[in-house]
Amino acid sequence: MHRTIREGEADQARHQWRVFPLNVNRDHHDSHDQLRPHLADLMAAYSFARRLKTIDGLTPCEYICKIRTSEPDRFILNPIHEMPGLNT
Numbered sequence: 001m002h003r004t005i006r007e008g009e010a011d012q013a014r015h016q017w018r019v020f021p022l023n024v025n026r027d028h029h030d031s032h033d034q035l036r037p038h039l040a041d042l043m044a045a046y047s048f049a050r051r052l053k054t055i056d057g058l059t060p061c062e063y064i065c066k067i068r069t070s071e072p073d074r075f076i077l078n079p080i081h082e083m084p085g086l087n088t
Contacts, residue, residue: 047060
């Protein structure tokens with residue numbers, strides 16, 4: 001049983017992951033020099049918050065806090081106060 005594609009239907013995606021214009025956020029940068037710090041901050045935030053499979057699904061920050069709780073003698077300072085990133 002084949003369905004005939006009517007005129008105008010061929011270019012319409014019928015998927016739940018279809019990107020609608022209101023769901024897209026665009027940032028405009030006049031040059032690459034303006035884009036670089038924004039991209040670096042975005043990648044740092046993504047890497048910092050990403051849950052990793054190799055450390056039992058914890059973020060790097062959560063893993064360090066877990067180890068500090070179980071083995072406090074391995075740490076001199078509170079690692080949360082030494083983390084570089086957007087919250088500094």
